[in-house]
Amino acid sequence: MQNIKDLSGMTYKIIDHTADVGLELEAATLSGLFTAAADGLMHIICPRCLIQPVQSHALQVCGENLEELLVNWLSELNYLCQVQHFLTARVQIREIQERFLQAEVTGERSDPLRHAVRSEIKAVTYHRIEVHQEAADKWRGRIYFDI
Amino acid sequence: MSTPIDRITDYLFEIPQTGKMRVPARIYATANMLPDILKDRAAEQAAQVAWLPGIVGYSYAMPDVHWGYGFPIGGVAAFDMDKGIISPGGVGYDINCGVRLLRTGLQRSEIESRLRPAVEALFRAIPSGVGSTGKLKLNEKEEKRVLENGALWAVRNGYGGEEDLDKIEENGRMAGADPDQISARARERGRSQLGTLGSGNHFIELGVVDEIYDPRAAAAMGLRLDQITLFIHTGSRGLGHQVCDDAIKEMLHAAQKYGIELPDRQLCCAPISSPEGQRYLAAMSAAVNFAFANRQMITHWAREALMQAWSISPRDLDLQVVYEVAHNIAKVERHTVAGVERPLCVHRKGATRAFGPHHPEIPAAYREIGQPVLIPGDMGRCSYLLTGTTRAMSDSFGSACHGAGRVMSRTQAVKSARGRSVVRELAERGILVRAESSETIAEEIPEAYKNVTQVVDAVAGAGLACKVAKLKPLGVIKG
Numbered sequence: 332m333q334n335i336k337d338l339s340g341m342t343y344k345i346i347d348h349t350a351d352v353g354l355e356l357e358a359a360t361l362s363g364l365f366t367a368a369a370d371g372l373m374h375i376i377c378p379r380c381l382i383q384p385v386q387s388h389a390l391q392v393c394g395e396n397l398e399e400l401l402v403n404w405l406s407e408l409n410y411l412c413q414v415q416h417f418l419t420a421r422v423q424i425r426e427i428q429e430r431f432l433q434a435e436v437t438g439e440r441s442d443p444l445r446h447a448v449r450s451e452i453k454a455v456t457y458h459r460i461e462v463h464q465e466a467a468d469k470w471r472g473r474i475y476f477d478i
Numbered sequence: 479m480s481t482p483i484d485r486i487t488d489y490l491f492e493i494p495q496t497g498k499m500r501v502p503a504r505i506y507a508t509a510n511m512l513p514d515i516l517k518d519r520a521a522e523q524a525a526q527v528a529w530l531p532g533i534v535g536y537s538y539a540m541p542d543v544h545w546g547y548g549f550p551i552g553g554v555a556a557f558d559m560d561k562g563i564i565s566p567g568g569v570g571y572d573i574n575c576g577v578r579l580l581r582t583g584l585q586r587s588e589i590e591s592r593l594r595p596a597v598e599a600l601f602r603a604i605p606s607g608v609g610s611t612g613k614l615k616l617n618e619k620e621e622k623r624v625l626e627n628g629a630l631w632a633v634r635n636g637y638g639g640e641e642d643l644d645k646i647e648e649n650g651r652m653a654g655a656d657p658d659q660i661s662a663r664a665r666e667r668g669r670s671q672l673g674t675l676g677s678g679n680h681f682i683e684l685g686v687v688d689e690i691y692d693p694r695a696a697a698a699m700g701l702r703l704d705q706i707t708l709f710i711h712t713g714s715r716g717l718g719h720q721v722c723d724d725a726i727k728e729m730l731h732a733a734q735k736y737g738i739e740l741p742d743r744q745l746c747c748a749p750i751s752s753p754e755g756q757r758y759l760a761a762m763s764a765a766v767n768f769a770f771a772n773r774q775m776i777t778h779w780a781r782e783a784l785m786q787a788w789s790i791s792p793r794d795l796d797l798q799v800v801y802e803v804a805h806n807i808a809k810v811e812r813h814t815v816a817g818v819e820r821p822l823c824v825h826r827k828g829a830t831r832a833f834g835p836h837h838p839e840i841p842a843a844y845r846e847i848g849q850p851v852l853i854p855g856d857m858g859r860c861s862y863l864l865t866g867t868t869r870a871m872s873d874s875f876g877s878a879c880h881g882a883g884r885v886m887s888r889t890q891a892v893k894s895a896r897g898r899s900v901v902r903e904l905a906e907r908g909i910l911v912r913a914e915s916s917e918t919i920a921e922e923i924p925e926a927y928k929n930v931t932q933v934v935d936a937v938a939g940a941g942l943a944c945k946v947a948k949l950k951p952l953g954v955i956k957g
Contacts, residue, residue: 349518351888410667477570477571478888
């Protein structure tokens with residue numbers, strides 16, 4: 332299990348699944364948790380060190396609850412990658428509530444000569460999904476992808 | 479959760495009906511295979527499928543079962559048309575992922591020394607790999623025609639001939655498809671991906687008939703020992719993934735609306751007769767057609783590539799469809815339950831239709847032997863061709879397994895391949911492998927899968943299908 336932690340305490344762990352792959356998430360804030368999820372997703376798709384922050388997209392995502400919001404958020408990033416061939420280098424969440432988030436994603440168009448895109452994510456699933464606040468400064472989450 | 483399991487026969491085990499299960503769950507396997515199956519949550523998932531309203535008989539798991547999302551991969555469940563549900567999770571994200579087997583007019587000895595150019599030609603001719611896009615970009619109107627007509631669209635547009643259609647499940651065109659039930663985003667994902675293999679476990683494989691168990695059935699399928707064959711394994715690509723994704727969102731709300739209790743959100747569903755259920759059925763059928771067209775186009779390019787690589791005429795190549803089956807699909811079929819024939823909505827997720835002899839939906843050429851059942855194994859060992867049985871009709875809604883089934887996660891497989899040259903190892907065994915990505919080859923190493931021979935023997939032992947022939951890989955193209 333890979334454990335990747337950045338300086339702000341946001342982490343994602345890649346979790347093994349017989350057919351697919353998932354993420355265990357931990358962060359001090361909800362926005363940190365959603366950022367860690369985006370980082371984890373992009374880690375699975377393509378090594379982020381190879382992606383340059385060339386252009387930005389503003390995204391607005393809605394959901395009926397936090398779980399749906401997380402699925403829709405990651406599905407949007409996956410859509411950008413699958414259809415627009417846009418690889419995300421970093422995300423900045425401007426605003427997040429239980430049913431809404433607004434973010435700026437920065438990255439560049441996929442270039443087979445420079446980017447080692449290694450996985451095609453079919454979908455972000457609700458399988459064993461979790462998003463919950465464990466303490467005042469601790470959020471946890473779990474999500475699986477179909478690859 | 480530890481799941482209680484009772485032995486019914488040497489090839490069949492049962493999880494008794496407890497708690498909110500409406501019927502028991504049944505697992506086809508041998509005692510030797512059971513520990514691997516119970517290692518992950520596949521058995522628990524088969525039991526959870528039994529919670530769903532209107533389930534008929536049993537929730538089944540085939541010997542290649544493994545942990546999926548909601549439904550296990552290798553699961554079969556049939557639902558009553560009035561009281562039952564339809565679930566996108568019971569079909570899976572890759573709608574109509576399936577396998578086509580073709581035979582050539584060539585013997586192994588004729589091409590053995592010219593295998594590499596053929597593998598290279600197939601690799602060049604058929605777009606593969608992560609995010610692969612096709613050679614043609616459809617406009618909206620043309621894409622709609624693909625979704626309505628499936629493989630028939632491909633044939634009408636010059637990809638293969640009418641004779642190909644006879645040997646495809648549903649003749650390559652699922653009725654009831656409504657492209658208007660497919661979201662703009664799903665159509666957008668599909669538009670540039672028609673005629674592409676994709677990545678993961680999808681492949682094209684040149685093989686050889688290595689052993690024949692049932693000479694009469696093999697002869698009916700035009701197969702003989704040492705004959706060169708071609709397998710194509712792919713599905714509905716991004717379009718199907720998005721159709722499933724969209725439907726799951728809608729079904730999560732529908733399940734609440736209709737008061738359906740779900741042990742796992744990925745089992746979300748709606749009554750078959752509800753507007754949500756009917757919308758999904760129409761959208762899924764359109765995605766099914768996209769996959770039928772996809773495999774037909776790949777077949778056409780494979781014909782061109784092989785003729786060119788071997789400098790032979792269409793008549794000498796004689797690449798003909800033996801059969802094509804879907805293994806991620808939900809269909810309304812007629813089955814006899816407790817002596818009464820009735821329509822049921824049969825979900826097969828990682829399971830193959832295996833209709834017995836004389837069934838009207840089998841091509842006339844195979845009516846006496848039963849429907850061909852195609853079971854690809856991993857890229858290093860072998861694959862099998864079987865036929866469906868009368869026993870499958872009465873015991874498992876005319877269904878059998880679909881492949882070997884993974885035992886290793888992709889991460890474990892990559893770790894196990896580290897420091898090895900999997901391509902060289904396979905070449906030493908006489909198998910050429912060509913892939914867009916070396917990571918895919920590592921993820922797909924043979925030992926990442928169960929031994930398909932054990933899976934097939936369990937299915938044959940249970941009487942769900944009869945072994946016809948064993949095929950061995952010679953050249954494999956991976957995404």
